[in-house]
Amino acid sequence: MDPTQASSQQAASRTAILGAARPRYGEKLIRVILFAFALVSVLTTTGIIVSLLGNTIDFFDVVSIWDYITGGEWSPLFSDPKFGVWPLVNGTLLVTAVALVVAIPLGLGTAIYLSEYASRRVRKAIKPFLELLAGIPTIVFGYFALTYFTPVVLKQFLGIEVGSFNALSAGIIMGFMVLPTIASVSEDGMSAVPASLREGAYGLGASKLQVSLRIVFPAALSGIVAAIVLGVSRAIGETMIVLIAGGQIPNTGIDPREAFETMTAFIAATGKGDVPTGSIGYQTIFAVGFTLFVITLLLNAVSIRFVRKYRQVYE
Amino acid sequence: MNLSRFLITVVATATVAVGVTACGGSDTSSSASTDAGAAVSGSIAIDGSSTVFPFAQAAAEEFQTKNPDAKVTVGESGTGGGFEKFCNGEIQIADASRSIKDEEIALCKKGSIKYSEVQIANDGIAIVTNKDLKITCMTTDQLKALWNKTSTVSNYKQLDPSFPDVKVSLFGPGTDSGTFDFFTEKINGKKGDTRKDYQPTEDDNVTVQGVSGEKGGLGYFGLSYYADNTDKLNLVAVNDGSGCVVPSAATVQDGSYKPLSRPLFMYINEADFTPAVKAFMGYVVDNADAIAKNAKIVAMTPAQQTEAKAALSKAEAGASGATTTTG
Numbered sequence: 036m037d038p039t040q041a042s043s044q045q046a047a048s049r050t051a052i053l054g055a056a057r058p059r060y061g062e063k064l065i066r067v068i069l070f071a072f073a074l075v076s077v078l079t080t081t082g083i084i085v086s087l088l089g090n091t092i093d094f095f096d097v098v099s100i101w102d103y104i105t106g107g108e109w110s111p112l113f114s115d116p117k118f119g120v121w122p123l124v125n126g127t128l129l130v131t132a133v134a135l136v137v138a139i140p141l142g143l144g145t146a147i148y149l150s151e152y153a154s155r156r157v158r159k160a161i162k163p164f165l166e167l168l169a170g171i172p173t174i175v176f177g178y179f180a181l182t183y184f185t186p187v188v189l190k191q192f193l194g195i196e197v198g199s200f201n202a203l204s205a206g207i208i209m210g211f212m213v214l215p216t217i218a219s220v221s222e223d224g225m226s227a228v229p230a231s232l233r234e235g236a237y238g239l240g241a242s243k244l245q246v247s248l249r250i251v252f253p254a255a256l257s258g259i260v261a262a263i264v265l266g267v268s269r270a271i272g273e274t275m276i277v278l279i280a281g282g283q284i285p286n287t288g289i290d291p292r293e294a295f296e297t298m299t300a301f302i303a304a305t306g307k308g309d310v311p312t313g314s315i316g317y318q319t320i321f322a323v324g325f326t327l328f329v330i331t332l333l334l335n336a337v338s339i340r341f342v343r344k345y346r347q348v349y350e
Numbered sequence: 351m352n353l354s355r356f357l358i359t360v361v362a363t364a365t366v367a368v369g370v371t372a373c374g375g376s377d378t379s380s381s382a383s384t385d386a387g388a389a390v391s392g393s394i395a396i397d398g399s400s401t402v403f404p405f406a407q408a409a410a411e412e413f414q415t416k417n418p419d420a421k422v423t424v425g426e427s428g429t430g431g432g433f434e435k436f437c438n439g440e441i442q443i444a445d446a447s448r449s450i451k452d453e454e455i456a457l458c459k460k461g462s463i464k465y466s467e468v469q470i471a472n473d474g475i476a477i478v479t480n481k482d483l484k485i486t487c488m489t490t491d492q493l494k495a496l497w498n499k500t501s502t503v504s505n506y507k508q509l510d511p512s513f514p515d516v517k518v519s520l521f522g523p524g525t526d527s528g529t530f531d532f533f534t535e536k537i538n539g540k541k542g543d544t545r546k547d548y549q550p551t552e553d554d555n556v557t558v559q560g561v562s563g564e565k566g567g568l569g570y571f572g573l574s575y576y577a578d579n580t581d582k583l584n585l586v587a588v589n590d591g592s593g594c595v596v597p598s599a600a601t602v603q604d605g606s607y608k609p610l611s612r613p614l615f616m617y618i619n620e621a622d623f624t625p626a627v628k629a630f631m632g633y634v635v636d637n638a639d640a641i642a643k644n645a646k647i648v649a650m651t652p653a654q655q656t657e658a659k660a661a662l663s664k665a666e667a668g669a670s671g672a673t674t675t676t677g
Contacts, residue, residue, distance in 0.1 A: 112525045114542035160354035199563025283549050308526055308552060
């Protein structure tokens with residue numbers, strides 16, 4: 036045997052000892068299967084985009100993108116149709132804003148209380164209710180808003196002059212729906228702040244409030260921002276509450292006591308009705324759906340960059 | 351027991367207690383008892399006008415009680431939506447609050463659907479306002495000024511100085527609705543001619559909810575929806591030049607409630623004239639009076655009833671000529 040052969044044989048036997056005695060085909064198979072599972076989510080998202088895109092392109096063959104984005108009136112199903120999407124976007128943004136005004140203070144306040152102030156017993160008592168709130172179906176929220184919140188709480192109790200369908204009621208109830216999401220994700224973020232930071236502050240004589248707001252809160256900021264962005268995404272994409280309680284009138288105003296149609300409510304109501312397949316009314320569903328998708332995508336992209344920039348990794 | 355378990359038990363018990371007391375008894379309705387002989391089986395799909403819906407629903411319930419093996423489903427996609435499904439062959443009976451349109455006739459021809467039209471009831475379109483908005487009568491000109499395509503009326507005082515000074519808030523059927531087509535044609539002069547800033551819906555109950563909840567609420571729908579909600583709504587009489595007429599079964603039947611009176615139809619697919627459909631339509635035509643009373647819909651006059659029976663017989667004759675025997 037010449038020297039090269041001998042050394043390659045030695046090398047082969049060395050790798051054989053370091054690696055497995057024989058190749059494990061089972062491991063390879065599992066890896067491929069699990070990869071396929073992960074691939075399903077990519078394929079599903081791609082599939083959705085492709086299905087939206089087809090009809091959206093057909094839509095923009097008829098309606099110019101400029102008219103769509105800048106037009107101020109949305110009435111695609113009437114005899115003299117107008118295709119300006121702004122009223123729907125306005126409705127979505129307004130209801131989301133109202134929801135956030137409710138959900139962010141209450142959610143963050145709940146999170147701070149549960150992570151910094153509450154005793155173990157109180158925490159164990161309150162957490163199930165938070166989870167229960169998160170589990171209530173949105174259609175139940177919608178009917179609650181329409182049949183109880185608007186007539187009894189807003190009109191009778193608080194005496195506010197609202198319409199039967201209004202963005203205020205839908206927004207506040209949506210805030211309650213989003214609240215558990217914001218509360219639990221920010222609470223996770225706050226719990227991840229190491230105790231050493233808190234203890235250092237206490238050691239220097241800080242009060243509990245100072246520790247919560249000036250030590251823990253900034254340290255957990257990326258988690259809190261992630262929670263808020265998650266809440267915003269849920270609010271923007273929420274359909275049932277606005278469909279039932281928000282109204283079906285496209286509205287460019289900003290008074291939440293009026294009825295506002297959101298993008299999601301439009302898609303649901305038109306889809307439920309009977310527009311002939313392939314007609315321009317049918318294509319509006321896809322165009323608005325695509326718009327919603329783009330907005331959510333932008334929101335996610337911004338939030339990922341923000342979170343990455345401010346994330347603090349602890350040893 | 352610990353705090354959270356106690357709280358959950360309290361909440362659960364309270365919920366159950368409220369639920370039990372809130373559930374009222376179901377309303378039973380009596381109806382005529384003419385039997386069509388042996389019970390039939392099979393399924394019937396009905397869809398279309400939301401105005402005809404209470405009638406079709408009442409008929410379906412009674413029919414299914416007498417024929418437990420029959421399954422009748424009733425939808426309310428609007429007259430336009432119903433015709434589309436009908437001409438596609440998706441349903442056997444289309445409820446309609448107007449006659450079939452030309453483009454729908456063409457659609458049915460394309461789908462090779464031969465149909466028969468049978469009148470089953472009458473209807474008046476009720477103009478309703480919020481209980482606190484006391485308007486007793488409106489002329490057809492005022493309605494046109496309020497609802498037409500170019501209308502910018504935002505306060506009832508603009509229509510008439512004697513009307514209350516309240517902001518206008520409009521509700522009504524959407525573009526798929528036969529009620530919408532009929533109202534816009536009779537009041538505004540052209541089908542589909544309407545202002546756009548109102549709350550459209552195919553479900554007239556949503557209109558009831560909207561109008562009853564808003565001080566300046568005004569809406570329009572079939573009379574039966576008013577009859578079901580007299581405690582929440584104020585009915586407006588309509589004056590088309592010959593005096594204010596309040597819509598009611600009597601004024602709709604004798605034609606004095608103008609121009610918003612109209613017949614209600616069921617369109618039958620002659621090619622799909624199964625024994626179940628035949629039995630159902632026979633039941634409907636024979637008991638139209640009782641069903642209409644049940645559903646709070648205006649019944650047909652005796653003359654119209656005779657015509658309906660004749661139309662149905664003609665449909666049966668046409669169907670048996672067109673179809674082969676079904677098991």
